[in-house]
Amino acid sequence: MSSSACAYLDHTTASSQEGQNGTPQTGNEQAPSSESQAAEGQGTGSPESRGEKAVNDCIFCKIIAGQIPSTVVFEDEDVFAFRDNNPQAPQHVLVVPKRHIEKLNDLTANDAPVVGKLLVAACRFAREHGMDAQGYRIVLNNGEGAGQSVWHIHAHLLSGRPFRWPPG
């Protein structure tokens, strides 16, 4: 699938589900702490507010827009995180950029800031939820051969059980 072949959404539906701080209210289990917001920049802001577009056949763009329900655990201006609906560990969170990027292989130097924010957000969430004591794993799959099934880059944050190496 090529992102250039995709039509675009408007986010009118999403904004109607947002609370005062722009965080979706449905299924939101944890608002970001003030420390988190300070670390990532104030406010949430939609991709559209920065002239970016969501892709209308992308399930994660729809989750970010609030068009598909999810259990949101974190959101800031650039990054959105929610519980995986088929968890592979007691804790399994997906951390995604709000901007649609199909796969890791498409990344360019221009994407370094958002990818950095994504990783920092995942590690901060792990730390704030005590995952560092037991250990956690962050996985990013690129391509079908590596197990990628949703074509919007995402980091799996997994914790709560032992992990083997090498991974399967």
Ligand code: AMP
């Ligand atoms: P990957 O196979 O690396 O592309 O990971 C995609 C992940 O998205 C899988 O772990 C799925 O369980 C998860 N997933 C797919 N649809 C949803 C959804 N609607 N809500 C939450 N997680 C989802």
